[in-house]
Amino acid sequence: MSAFWYYVFTLVFFLFDYFILAMGLNIQYGETGILNFAYIGFVAIGAYMTGVAGMPNAGTSGQHYILGLNLPFPINLIIGGLSASALAFLVALITLRRLRTDYLAMVLISLSLVLYDISNNFIPLFNGADGLYNVPEPFASALKLTTNSFVPFFAGVAGVVALILWFFMSRITRSPLGRTLRAIRDDPTVASALGKGVFRYQLTSMLVGSFYAGVGGGLLIQFGGSFNPTAWLPGETFVIFAVIIVGGVGNNVGMLVGALVVETLLIHLPAFLPAIPGHPGLIEYIDTMVIGVVLMIMLWFRPQGIVPERVRRSKFLLPDFAPSGGGAVIAPTGPAIPTEEAAGAGPPFFIEEKDV
Amino acid sequence: MTSTGQSMSSPDAFSESILSCENITKSFLGVNALNGATFDVPKNKITALIGPNGAGKTTLVNILSGAMKSDSGTTHLGSVDVTNLESYKIARMGLMRTFQLSRELGGLTVLENLLVAPKVQAGESLFNIFLRPRLLQREERQNIERATEILATYGLYELRDNRARELSGGQKKLLEISRGVMAAPTVFLLDEPMAGVNPALIDRIAGYILDMKRQGMTVLMIEHNLNVVEKICDFVIVLAEGKTLATGRLSELRANPEVVQAYLGEVISAGTTN
Known part of the structure; x- marks a missing residue:
C-alpha cells in the first residue's frame, strides 16, 4: 500500500474515532448541558483499560500495569467503555448533585488534571509516563495483517463500531429520554418542577457519554498500539468541544461533520504536510492557531454549528400521526366561557372586546 | 389542619x-x-x-x-x-x-414542551427504548394526541412545531400553563x-x-x-x-x-x- 493510502486510511480512522468521541460529549453537553471538561480523562481511562484488558500479564511484557487479562477484541474494548462509565458513575455521585455549570466545569477540569498526574506518576497503574506500548493489534495474527494492511482494516472496524454506536445514540436522542435530557439542558429547574429527577437523567447521560469516550479511547490505543500521558493532555478535551461546536451541538450528524473538519482536516491532515524549510514544527503551531480562529468564527457567526440541532417537528416525532379531524382542521377553540354558576355569583367580568 | x-x-x-x-x-x-x-x-x-x-x-x-x-x-x-x-x-x-x-424550554418545540410533562414515561428508560419499542410508540401516540388537544384548546396548535423560545410573552404564558395541564x-x-x-x-x-x-x-x-x-x-x-x-x-x-x-x-x- 502506498504512503498516500496509508495516510488516507489513518485519517479515516480518526474521522470515525472522533465521531464516536464527539457523540459521547454531545449527549453530555449538547443534549444534557453537562459541561464535562474532564472528558479526555474518560477517553484515557477507556484507552488504558482496553489496553490492559487485551495485553498479557505484565510480568511477560517488561511493563508495569494492572490486570493483563489477555482478552480478545472487542471484549477488551467493551471493558474500556464500561471502565469509563464506572469512573463517570463515581464522578457524577460526587459532583452532579451539588454543582452546576461553571462550578461543575471547574471541578471536572481539576479532575482531569488529577487523573493525568496519577497516570503520569503512578507507574504500577499504567506504566507511568512511558504509558502502555506493544498493545496487541486486533485480528492481526488471525488475519495475518501487516502494519500496512492493519491500518485500512482497523479504519473499517472503527467505522463499523461508529455505525453501531450512532444507531444506539440516535435511538436515545430521538426517544422521550432524549427529549427529557434536552429539557434538563434548557432549564433543570423547570424539568424538576415537571417531575423529572434531574440527577438520575444527568447520571444516565454521563454513563452513556463516558462509555462512548471509553470506546473511542479503546480504539485509539488499539490503532496506535501505544498510549501514554502525552496523548491525552487535559487540553485535548477542548479539541473535542471544538468538534461538537463546529459540527453542531445537539446533532449526531453534526458530530461526523465536526470530526471531519476539526479532527481530520485541521489536526491530522496538516501533520502529513512536509515541514516548512528552516521552521520545523511551524505547521503544528499554525494549525493550533487555525483551530482557535475557526472556533471563534463559528461561535461568532454560526453558533449553532455547520449542522444545527434538528427541530423535531410533529411529523418527525410520529410520522404516521394525524390528530383527530385531520390535523390542520384543529383550530384554537379558546376557553369555554364560564357560566355564572361556574364563575360564582356576580355579574360577568370578562373584558369586552371594545375595551381591549 | x-x-x-x-x-x-x-x-x-x-x-x-x-x-x-x-x-x-x-x-x-x-x-x-x-x-x-x-x-x-x-x-x-x-x-x-x-x-x-x-x-x-x-x-x-x-x-x-x-x-x-x-x-x-x-x-x-x-x-x-x-x-x-x-x-x-x-x-x-x-x-x-x-x-x-x-x-x-426554549430549545424544544411547543409540542415537545408538552410531551415532556407527563411525569413518568416508559420512553425515558434506556431498557424500554431498546427492548420495548412498541410500548414507546403507543405511549408516544397517546401523549401526542393529548398534547395536540391541549394545544388546540389553548390556541397554540398552529405553533406546535415552533421552538418555544420564538413565542411571544403571552404565548409563553399559555405554553407554561398548558404544559402544567398536560401533567394532569x-x-x-x-x-x-x-x-x-x-x-x-x-x-x-x-x-x-x-x-x-x-x-x-x-x-x-x-x-x-x-x-x-x-x-x-x-x-x-x-x-x-x-x-x-x-x-x-x-x-x-x-x-x-x-x-x-x-x-x-x-x-x-x-x-x-x-
Whole structure:
C-alpha cells in the first residue's frame, strides 16, 4: 500500500474515532448541558483499560500495569467503555448533585488534571509516563495483517463500531429520554418542577457519554498500539468541544461533520504536510492557531454549528400521526366561557372586546 | 389542619384541605422573607394568594413546590408531609407550578414542551427504548394526541412545531400553563398567570383556570388583579411581611381594616383593581 493510502486510511480512522468521541460529549453537553471538561480523562481511562484488558500479564511484557487479562477484541474494548462509565458513575455521585455549570466545569477540569498526574506518576497503574506500548493489534495474527494492511482494516472496524454506536445514540436522542435530557439542558429547574429527577437523567447521560469516550479511547490505543500521558493532555478535551461546536451541538450528524473538519482536516491532515524549510514544527503551531480562529468564527457567526440541532417537528416525532379531524382542521377553540354558576355569583367580568 | 390567627373563614367552610403549610419561615442573609406563614388550600377550589410586593408569595410557592427549602415549618400535600422534599418528588405526587417569569424550554418545540410533562414515561428508560419499542410508540401516540388537544384548546396548535423560545410573552404564558395541564396535576400553583399579558388574554386565562377547576384540579394562584380574583377565586389568602394576615372571600377581606391597610388600600390607591 502506498504512503498516500496509508495516510488516507489513518485519517479515516480518526474521522470515525472522533465521531464516536464527539457523540459521547454531545449527549453530555449538547443534549444534557453537562459541561464535562474532564472528558479526555474518560477517553484515557477507556484507552488504558482496553489496553490492559487485551495485553498479557505484565510480568511477560517488561511493563508495569494492572490486570493483563489477555482478552480478545472487542471484549477488551467493551471493558474500556464500561471502565469509563464506572469512573463517570463515581464522578457524577460526587459532583452532579451539588454543582452546576461553571462550578461543575471547574471541578471536572481539576479532575482531569488529577487523573493525568496519577497516570503520569503512578507507574504500577499504567506504566507511568512511558504509558502502555506493544498493545496487541486486533485480528492481526488471525488475519495475518501487516502494519500496512492493519491500518485500512482497523479504519473499517472503527467505522463499523461508529455505525453501531450512532444507531444506539440516535435511538436515545430521538426517544422521550432524549427529549427529557434536552429539557434538563434548557432549564433543570423547570424539568424538576415537571417531575423529572434531574440527577438520575444527568447520571444516565454521563454513563452513556463516558462509555462512548471509553470506546473511542479503546480504539485509539488499539490503532496506535501505544498510549501514554502525552496523548491525552487535559487540553485535548477542548479539541473535542471544538468538534461538537463546529459540527453542531445537539446533532449526531453534526458530530461526523465536526470530526471531519476539526479532527481530520485541521489536526491530522496538516501533520502529513512536509515541514516548512528552516521552521520545523511551524505547521503544528499554525494549525493550533487555525483551530482557535475557526472556533471563534463559528461561535461568532454560526453558533449553532455547520449542522444545527434538528427541530423535531410533529411529523418527525410520529410520522404516521394525524390528530383527530385531520390535523390542520384543529383550530384554537379558546376557553369555554364560564357560566355564572361556574364563575360564582356576580355579574360577568370578562373584558369586552371594545375595551381591549 | 391549621388556624390562621385572624382569618375570617377557613377552607372548612368550602371543602377539605388538599395543600397546607404551617409556620413556614425563610430568611435570606438575615432578611425574613417568610415569618410563620400558615394556611390551608381547599380542595377543588381556586384560591388566590395576594399581598404586597415582598410579602413572600413567590418564596412560598417555591417552598410549596420544593424549589426552595424552608428554614422551619411543615407543608402537606393531602395527608403526605412534603416538607422540603425535592421538587420532582412533589411534582410526581401531583403538584405542578408555573413561574412568575415564563420559563419555557426554549430549545424544544411547543409540542415537545408538552410531551415532556407527563411525569413518568416508559420512553425515558434506556431498557424500554431498546427492548420495548412498541410500548414507546403507543405511549408516544397517546401523549401526542393529548398534547395536540391541549394545544388546540389553548390556541397554540398552529405553533406546535415552533421552538418555544420564538413565542411571544403571552404565548409563553399559555405554553407554561398548558404544559402544567398536560401533567394532569391535582394541585396547580400559578405564579402571577395574568402578569404582563393583554386584557383579552387575561380573559382567556381566567377561563382556562375555571376549566381546571371543572376538571377537578385545585388551583392556588398568586394574583394582583383583584377583578379576576373577585370573580374566579373561591378563597383568598392574604400574605403580608411573610405572615398570613387573613383568609376568606375577597368581599369579606375588603372589610378587614388590616388587609385594607396592608394591601387593598395600596392597590386601590394605585388604581390597579381593574
